[in-house]
Amino acid sequence: MNSAAFFSNASRRTALFCLFGLSVGALASVADEPQVSKPRSKSATPNTSAKPTERSVNEAAQKIRLIDSEKDYNNLNLGERRVLLLKGTERAFTGEYTDEKAKGTYICRRCNAALYKSDSKFHSGCGWPSFDSEIEGTVRRLPDIDGIRIEILCENCGGHLGHVFYGEQFTEKNARHCVNSISMKFVPDSEELPPTLVLRSKAAARKQPAPKPAD
Ligand SMILES: [Zn+2]
Numbered sequence: 121m122n123s124a125a126f127f128s129n130a131s132r133r134t135a136l137f138c139l140f141g142l143s144v145g146a147l148a149s150v151a152d153e154p155q156v157s158k159p160r161s162k163s164a165t166p167n168t169s170a171k172p173t174e175r176s177v178n179e180a181a182q183k184i185r186l187i188d189s190e191k192d193y194n195n196l197n198l199g200e201r202r203v204l205l206l207k208g209t210e211r212a213f214t215g216e217y218t219d220e221k222a223k224g225t226y227i228c229r230r231c232n233a234a235l236y237k238s239d240s241k242f243h244s245g246c247g248w249p250s251f252d253s254e255i256e257g258t259v260r261r262l263p264d265i266d267g268i269r270i271e272i273l274c275e276n277c278g279g280h281l282g283h284v285f286y287g288e289q290f291t292e293k294n295a296r297h298c299v300n301s302i303s304m305k306f307v308p309d310s311e312e313l314p315p316t317l318v319l320r321s322k323a324a325a326r327k328q329p330a331p332k333p334a335d
Pocket of ligand 1: 228229230231232233274275276277278279
């Protein structure tokens, strides 16, 4: 049984669905009116209770723990490694957070960096958790090796999160971060965030003053 090959093929299939299935779904939403793909109106937007002040307090509360090497990030099981480190894709509709609606913060499973707040999460019907915006400065965007999509990674540790798509009109922000559940861990608002694990070398580089421009 070659499970690695199976996973790889499954990944390609689900990744293609993520890309193309959604485009088709967005176009078809007016015709068949399924439970998917309908842009939310302002009145239907959930979670109006999260106040901006709560968000800042929560984010400010996340501490940093310096680590010496990448081995000191959180231990990952095989499935987590396949997605976060090898850029795999979780099968659609199988992730634990696809339909999660609780209030809280989604952090990186590898380094604990806070990535998304639940108030940016919306139901897209694509089979993966969808967010219309990240916590500022926490998500890096790169052209995907497929030459079409935009890959998203954890800015702190470089772990693969998924892809971001624009122009689908799901929300006013008009962006869909299609994130693998397995790349994240959900922390409810009632719990303290664990410290972000930051490589000592990276923290030192951040402290370096920007070089002065040449005269
Ligand atoms: Zn990370």
